[in-house]
Amino acid sequence: MPQIEISGVSKTFGTGAEAVHAFGPVDMNIMPGEFVSLLGPSGCGKSTLMLMIAGLVDPTEGRIALAGREVHGPQTDIGIMFQDNTLVPWRTVRGNIELQLELRSLPPRDFRERIDELLTSVDLMAFADRHPYELSGGMQQRAAFCQAMVHDPHLMLLDEPLGKLDAMTRERIRDDLQALWQRQKPTVVFVTHSIEEAVQLSTKVAVVTPRPGRIERLIPIDLPYPRDLSVKNTPEFTGYVREIQEIFRGYGVL
Numbered sequence: 001m002p003q004i005e006i007s008g009v010s011k012t013f014g015t016g017a018e019a020v021h022a023f024g025p026v027d028m029n030i031m032p033g034e035f036v037s038l039l040g041p042s043g044c045g046k047s048t049l050m051l052m053i054a055g056l057v058d059p060t061e062g063r064i065a066l067a068g069r070e071v072h073g074p075q076t077d078i079g080i081m082f083q084d085n086t087l088v089p090w091r092t093v094r095g096n097i098e099l100q101l102e103l104r105s106l107p108p109r110d111f112r113e114r115i116d117e118l119l120t121s122v123d124l125m126a127f128a129d130r131h132p133y134e135l136s137g138g139m140q141q142r143a144a145f146c147q148a149m150v151h152d153p154h155l156m157l158l159d160e161p162l163g164k165l166d167a168m169t170r171e172r173i174r175d176d177l178q179a180l181w182q183r184q185k186p187t188v189v190f191v192t193h194s195i196e197e198a199v200q201l202s203t204k205v206a207v208v209t210p211r212p213g214r215i216e217r218l219i220p221i222d223l224p225y226p227r228d229l230s231v232k233n234t235p236e237f238t239g240y241v242r243e244i245q246e247i248f249r250g251y252g253v254l
Helices: 046-054 093-103 108-121 137-149 167-184 195-201 229-233 235-251
Strands: 004-013 020-030 035-039 061-066 079-081 155-159 187-192 204-208 215-220
Touching: 004 046, 020 046, 020 061, 020 215, 035 046, 035 195, 046 061, 046 155, 046 187, 079 137, 093 108, 093 137, 108 137, 108 167, 137 155, 137 167, 167 195, 187 195, 195 229, 195 235, 204 235, 215 235, 229 235
Parallel strands: 035 187, 035 204, 079 155, 155 187
Antiparallel strands: 004 020, 004 061, 204 215
16 A cells, blocks of 8 residues: 555645646655655745645645545644754753654653664764754754654655755765664655755655646666765766756756
């Protein structure tokens, strides 16, 4: 059974003469454990699709189902992360992670080992009792990954979580994200503008057209994991990047 079923989904904002057809229609299935990047130009509806999967925005037409259950309203059993992290300044790193458990009525004491494991995996154990303002931007995003994964979600939705980071920090966080995904194997939907980022991380890349966004092509990425910086020097990686670049040149956005 697909983890995510998207059937005839479209989204229009507003009505009448002021209506804006933002996305779709789109049909797509994402299987359990896949890492699928939504790759497209600004304003094409990538984030709108992610919000519809999360149940935070209702589709105008069509249906979305998670593990066979149709989405109606916000989904509390998934992990979700945005470009701007949701860490609150008055709690420590550990306290922010525990907050996600408290919001789900899960006792933090039952998750101490899980929290320690996540903090260790992203080299933040020494900063568990620091507040967000004491951390760099990259460290804050690593803490936010822990926050999104602490309840062991089967589905993670990541909306450009690396967008505001410098190049070196982005590469480090990519490695952390890839390692967390390989260990836990949640299904991941990852929104990005970066072709190289999508190819490096994903099992499949969904190429989204300019607005109204539609899935132009779903490209399987057949490269071995783990994929570090060296993968970018391979002809296979370069071939995928060129294929996607040609698609975007056809749209006139490259």
